[in-house]
Amino acid sequence: MTKLAEWLSGLTLLGVLWAAVTFDLLGLDPPEAVLQVSRPLPVFLLVALGCFSLGTVGYRVATFNDCQPAAAELQEQIREAKTDLQSKGLRF
């Protein structure tokens, strides 16, 4: 089974479970508090995913292994390579 098929079947299963609880399709008659949590659950999961993504991006920015001397050295090497190649006829 392809990854897409896996994800779609997983999502469909969860969607069916959620619909069965939220719209009372199995005659389970859940208590009102459970319904109040179950109804916005997809939106909640999306917001939670957004928060997780934002936090991960922020954390990776804060812990980025930036190395200034190595960056400067790399820029210098790029300059050298450019002049070298231009002298050999390559046009940029």
Place this chain on the structure above:
Amino acid sequence: MASGVDQAVGMGLVGFSLLLFIYYTLWVIVLPFVDSDHVIHGYFLPREYSVILPGIAALLLVLFVGMFIVVVMWKNRKPKKTQ
């Protein structure tokens, strides 16, 4: 090591997303199980807004991304060559 500004911005994002997650989780998951006369309910908007506000935020995000694409494509248009 990331620069001082980078670290501040990064940890700021982490803190903001954590606060947002905690507030939203309390609002959607915890509050329905709390008695309706508890004082905590005063700190949260009516529950409809817990769906409406993310909906508006998603719309704004799509609008922003669309505008960004339009601006970038407009800037990169090349004039037609004339004979």
